[in-house]
Amino acid sequence: MDAISLLKDDHRKVEKLFAQIKDKKDAADRERLFTEIKTELTVHTEIEEKLFYPAVLDAKVAHELVVESFEEHKQVKMVLADLDQADKSTENWIGGLTVLMEDVQHHVKEEETELFPRVKKEILSEQELEDLGKRMQELKTRELASVKGS
Secondary structure, three states: OOHHHHHHHHHHHHHHHHHHHHOOOOHHHHHHHHHHHHHHHHHHHHHHHHHHHHHHOOOHHHHHHHHHHHHHHHHHHHHHHHHHHOOOOOHHHHHHHHHHHHHHHHHHHHHHHHHHHHHHHHHOOHHHHHHHHHHHHHHHHHHHHHHHHO
16 A cells, blocks of 8 residues: 555544544543544554655655644644543543644645645655555554554
8 A cells, every 4th residue: 555545544544533532422432432543643643754754854845744744743742642631521621632633634634635645746656655655554553563562
């Protein structure tokens, strides 16, 4: 699977998890789904930061978007950490979750409408995207095993 397809699949998975958690009233349900969201976002940001972004950062047409993406990742990580520590039965927690969802939606939209098309058209060949996707999948598998093992 090529790198962009892998990242888009991750985006769809997180969107489904957000749709599921939005309507949950039970704190245990919220906890279970939030743990899954946190795992998916943590591993996704790792593979982007360690492999995808470095592969395209030096290209003039992508540089600014990649720098911004690193900053957006920092923000998502902070909100995730706050939500992880908060009482998941409160309205404040739902407010924080809404902020997280909006941040992620904004990030996904920028990647899918601006960054990915540029990468495909001007930066990486199909073969390079395939090779990168393979390395990203390998790292993703290791990271998921690591997160689930701890």
